[in-house]
Amino acid sequence: MNDTTDVAIVGGGPSGLAAAIALRNAGVARVSVVDRESAMGGIPRHCAHPGYGIRDLHRVLSGPGYARHYVQAARRAGVHLRTESTVTGWAPGAGLGLEVTSPGGREVLHADAVLLASGARERNRSARWVPGDRGAGVYTTGQLQQEVYFYRRPIGRRALVVGAEHVSYSAVATLRHAGVSVVGLVTELSRQQSYAVFHLGAAAAFGVRPMTGVRVRALHGKPRLSGVELERLDDGRRVVVDCDTVVFTGDWIADNELARLHDGIDVASAALGPVVDTSGATSMPGVFAAGNLCHPVEQADIAALSGRHAGQAVARWLVERDTRVAQAGVPIETDASLEWVHPGRVRSTGDLPARGRFILRPNRFAAFTALRVTQGERTLWHGRGRRLTPTRPTLIPAGWLRAVDLNGPALRIGVGD
Amino acid sequence: MYDVAVIGAGVVGAAIARELAVRGADVVLVDAEDDVGNATSKANTAILHTGFDAKPGTLESRLVARGHTLLSAYARRAGIPLEPLGALLVAWDDEQLAALPGLREKAEHNGYRSARVIGASEVRAREPHVGAHALGALEVPDEGIVCPWTPTLAFVTEAKRHGATVLLSTRVRGAEPRADHVELATTAGGVRAREVVNAAGLGSDTVHRMFGHATFTVTPRRGQLIVFDKLARRLINHVILPVPTAMGKGVLVAPTVYGNVMLGPTAENLDDKRATESTEEGLAQLRAKGAHIIPELLGEEVTTIYAGLRAATEHDDYQVSFHPDQHYTCVGGIRSTGLTSGMAIAEHVAAQLGQRHGLDLGEAPAPDGLPEPPRMPPIGQAQSRPYQQPERIAADPSYGQVVCFCERVSRGEIRDALCSDLPPATADGLRRRTRAGMGRCQGFFCGAAVRRLLDDGPDAPLTAEVDQ
Structure with a gap:
């Protein structure tokens, strides 16, 4: 089973959807967004707090509202939206083709151009080399938010949040929504890194202040987490914080598998996403990348603007590709x-x-x-x-x-x- | 009254239960954990051993070699992930290089004749990413990798289909040998059996003492292991072994049958049989070793870290003993080779139970006379997975509905596991049956959905959006 499109976009989050809309607005006939989740919209779907859409839409929406806006706009623009469709690799042979599995079957989606917009994920405790027990109660923000907002799962009683960047305060809000008390935020850095309004807001509303210059050394407790061992970086003193839940926030890594699987795509040694030029083009002709895959991570509106920009560039490339000499x-x-x-x-x-x-x-x-x-x-x-x-x-x-x-x-x- | 009660549903106990059940015995398999294979059998290096480096003349040497043959054949029939990649036992200094011919001779004493010494240039040609100090290697072409979990699940599934009873979350508290049977006291009441087989792994010395024997003590030997991202798989082609030392086989780097790369294990003798935590020191040690063996490995992401306990004893060999007067058999002190040797241990135990204990078993059937073993889910990276099978998805679209993205586990496979002969009790159990949740995101994307299906059933709708 095979299908052909002008542009295949991998990932239906803000950057992928904004790129698709830009491509349709530029007159490209067939634009397909392929997303493995059961709904389009990406990470904002489970970020149930306001603050979305400021730079790209010039208004303030919640995460789910923002996701809905982009899905509806893409639908109105005539983008072909395919959910529950997992891209598992590049098809062998000439031209660009993606291997896709969905309930509809297994197929190759051929495209003149491919835009990678698969975003990023937070490093879990193992990816951060945190030793100790493997008890329950260990989350990333992404999993925590889905458990709370999608499925209303009980989380725990007392939580420690690892990280003090924007998403860390999002985790605090999610934990409070789920009735979990937050015993603190910890960061290895010397200061918290988010907006003062989040930081001061969390302090005022929940009494939560970040502990800076602190490293997580071990997780204790099984079958359920019972404590997190912390070390102060200045004097090496250690303390075990009594908690049954820990959320590892931030420390994003590009979800870069497709880029890594293609020999023709150079991957950045630090950001770990594909290296792109100012138009969003990778080292592989016809393959572009945008959003938090390339800059893990910026806020959703920045990712959307990155996608819009790359979408416009892909549209130009489709017209000019036969005449323009690649530098x-x-x-x-x-x-x-x-x-x-x-x-x-x-x-x-x-x-x-x-x-x-x-x-x-x-x-x-x-x-x-x-x-x-x-x-x-x-x-x-x-x-x-x-x-x-x-x-x-x-x-x-x-x-x-x-x-x-x-x-x-x-x-x-x-x-x- | 059962014919045989097997204490311990690790890979060894499961293999014994299968062997006896297939041959007509009425078997009960008892385990303190809430799942089969939930201790040493779930957290090991998953190497298919040839026994080339065993102590010649030991029972272990003989049973590992036999087990390699039996498990390889069974794996083919049951669809257990197994890859005969071959191993390179690499020498990193002159002393180790000088030890290679002796290791080859030892292999021959163990009846293994295919090992050969290769030079530095051949090592580099076959493993281009290996560290610069590799001076040579002993090539052991029949070492391989195997799924650590599926064998136990297959053995217990097959035993159940031959009438075996499985009692999980049931701890044996005491044993009382009688004239023609044994009374076991357990946390779930009494169990009566004509014969008892102790395959309790880390607890095998405790059970042994219940029968009045104190011939060995289990000292848990912890092995910490680091599993690297699948994107590291391109870095190695073989199992890369070190020259062994007194404390064990040393730190190896090996592919896993799921397509990852594993670094470990450490070897730490402990007192606590529950100390399965990883430690800063252990990870630092592995990091240093890994940087030496495959320098680029440390540049890849870590997917998961775990630790397991081997049931080491003060003896150099398996602690297998038969006590016909007590209707008791001990199969203790099985370390990391038990995954390979399990079926051979079972064959050995069944023969002895027949000959010395007078257990009435049918003849050991020839392999082609056996009923087909259960066909296990294809969770190996070298197998064709359901997400890759158009016909299967066409027949049942749930095999095309991928729920765990990193590992490409479909809702259909999760449903099959939840509805299997041996359903999982926990997310860990589901992971061992399907790979769901064991990938690089460790639940960031899929953890909530997988838990939803586990808690609310395989047909529970997966919420698409936050309801407002």
């Missing part, structure tokens, strides 16, 4: 203060990235920092007064792209006057 371009490297930069490659001096900005992911806190973009000896841009926060974006403008020598050495972004 290898130059990679963008980062110094030690940054984990990654997105996009990570420049192949055209004319194509701006989504929102006209590059996203930097710092790995340290700093205020009023100067940043510099160089190529060889040339400084292409510098800016002052930038704030660096781990897990949060630092944005820089992209006007310097015009000065890039596409045959020159690698670009470099880092701290420096």
Whole structure:
């Protein structure tokens, strides 16, 4: 059983759906979004708190409302939406084809272009190398929210939240909704990383404050979690927090299997998503990527704008692909203060990235920092007064792209006057 | 009154129960846990051993070799995931390199003649990602990997289909040998059987003492294991073994039949038979070893970490003894080789029960005379999985409804497990039967849906959106 489409989009979250709508708006006839879940919409479906849609839709929606908005908009735009459809690999042979399993059967979906928009997941306790017992009561935010909002499962009595970034406060809200008391948030970093309004709000409403400079050393208790062993990084002191639930939040990793399975797609060594240029194109002709697969993670509206941008680029590529000569371009490297930069490659001096900005992911806190973009000896841009926060974006403008020598050495972004 | 009560539903007890039930005995299988194979048998390295490195002349040496043949044949018929990848026992320094010919000779004393020493260039050609210090290796072409869980499930399923009774969550408290039978006291009441077989693994010394014997003590030997993401599978082609030491077979790197890569185990002698936690020290040790063996491995994501306890004793061999006057047989002290040797142990025990205990068993049937074993779910990566089978999905679309995305487990497979002869009691039990939830997301995407089906039944609707 086989099917053919103009563009196949893997993942029906904000970035995939926004890309699909952009493609239809650009006049592409057949656009298919393939999602393995039983409903389109992605992660926002189970984030039952407001704050969605500000930058892309210019209004404030809840997560489920935001997901519904995009699903309805995609449907109105004439996008072919396929739920319960799991892409399991690339079909062998010439051209782009995806192997898809659904209740309707097993098939190859052939496409002129493929957009990967599979998002990211939180690292679980094992992926964070946390030893100890394997008792029940250990969650990631994603699982916790589905248990609470989809199935109304009992969670526990006392929970510790690991992480102090945006999603950590979302986990706090979910736990409180489920009647679980939150004994604290812990982060290895020296400060919490979310908005003050979340941080202060959690402190005021629930009495929850983050413990900073603290590392999780072990989980104790079986068959149910009974305590989490913490270590203070400054003096090495340890304490076991009495709790029956722990939620590992954030520490996102790109859900990058499809990119890794294709020999032609370069994968970024730090962000772990496919390396894309400013249009969202990967190293494999016809394969694009967008959203939190490429920048794990930004907020949903940023992911949607990334998808919209890539969708427009895919539409242009479909028209120009036979005449446009593909450039290898130059990679963008980062110094030690940054984990990654997105996009990570420049192949055209004319194509701006989504929102006209590059996203930097710092790995340290700093205020009023100067940043510099160089190529060889040339400084292409510098800016002052930038704030660096781990897990949060630092944005820089992209006007310097015009000065890039596409045959020159690698670009470099880092701290420096 | 049962003919035989087997204490312990690990892989060894399950194999014995199967052998006896197939040959006509009325068997009861008793286990303290809420699932079969829920202790040592669920957390081990899952290696199919040849016995090349056993102590020559031991019962273990003989039964591992025989078990390799029996399990390989049974696995083919029952659809148990098994991959005969071969092993490379790698030497990392001159001393280890010098030990390889001796290991080959030892293999020959164990009746294994296919091992050969290969040089550094051949090691590198066959394992391009191995660490730079590999000086040579002993190639053992018949070592392999096997699913650690499916054999036990297949044995117990087959035993049940031949009339065996399975009593789970039932702990044996005491034993009283009588003239022509044994009275077992359990947490679920008395059990009466003509013969009792002690296959209680970590508890085998405790049961042994109930019959008045103190010939061995089980010292749990913990093995911590790290399972890496399937994307690491490209890094190795064989089981990569170290040169063994007094504390065991050492830290190995091996593919799993689910397509992951496993690093471990540690070997720590403990007192606590429940100490199945992993530790900072253990993980640090494995991390260092792994970086040495396959440097790129540590660049891949960890999917899960676990620890198991081997039933080690002060002796070098299995503790198998027959006590016809007490109607009692001990099958204790079986360490990591029990997965391979289980069927051979069962064959040995059945023969002795017939000859020395006068148990009336039918003749051991020739393999082609046996009824077909149960066909187990194809959960191996090298097998054709339901999600890959168009005809199967066409006949029943639930096999195309993937619920656990990372492992591609369908609702149909979860339903089959929940409705099987041996349904799971917990999410862990469901995972061992289907792979649901054992993938890289560890439940981030699918955990809530899998739990929903386990708690509310295989037909429970999976909520698509938050109801407002």
